[in-house]
Amino acid sequence: MSSIDDFREVRRRVMRRCVYALNTLAMRDGRLPRDGAFDAAAANGLAAIVAYDESGQEYEDSGNRVRSPLALLSVMCSGGSITGGTPSSSVLSALEEGIKKAQEFRHGRAEEDWDVLRENHVNALIALDEHPALQVLELVDGMDFEDAASTVFAQEAMDLLPLNLKDRLMVPEPAECDACWRMTLIADGFDAFGINVGEGICIACGTERTYEDTVRDYLSWRFGDPS
Ligand SMILES: [Zn+2]
Known part of the structure; x- marks a missing residue:
């Protein structure tokens, strides 16, 4: 990562x-x-x-x-x-x-x-x-x-995607960061559960999205928020 x-x-x-x-x-x-x-x-x-x-x-x-x-x-x-x-x-x-x-x-x-x-x-x-x-x-x-700042960050995040269309299909689009709510989470790849956001890092605030975060989001999407 x-x-x-x-x-x-x-x-x-x-x-x-x-x-x-x-x-x-x-x-x-x-x-x-x-x-x-x-x-x-x-x-x-x-x-x-x-x-x-x-x-x-x-x-x-x-x-x-x-x-x-x-x-x-x-x-x-x-x-x-x-x-x-x-x-x-x-x-x-x-x-x-x-x-x-x-x-x-x-x-x-x-x-x-x-x-x-x-x-x-x-x-x-x-x-x-x-x-x-x-x-x-x-x-x-x-x-x-x-x-x-959010708008320019989101544009810069899109610019980090591969130029080649084929390569681009292999990585998710920048997603919303849980910490700063900007569209700046760059994931390393798609997740294993099909929720379309994998592990990665937010280029704006530096928050890392871990495998545990992906599991948590999958569970709440699948079974609802436990709270
Ligand atoms: Zn962030």
């Missing part, structure tokens, strides 16, 4: 996609001041893109600290090819300017004009969503954080 550590990158990807999306949507809809939200959206969106195209380069050379948004932007632009194509130069320069302006707020250096982050900066963040590492704005539009 896999361990929850095997899914660490999946969990990081889910969090990055959610933080990028919810902050970007909140700015687009005028629900949050743009300064802190811009920094969080840029940091997470760019980390997801760099991790996708150049896995490992999202971290600083010295360890597992994620690079700053500006450093991520420069890794993204100076690396090999960007999947789906390089964003236009106006998007890239709006991103760079937006990150610098957002940081003035974060470090308390902003002066009188609070509205230094404008629509073009937010639109540059929205443009990043075309990259396959993100593609999340439409998916979670209108959701709160918990629903967005």
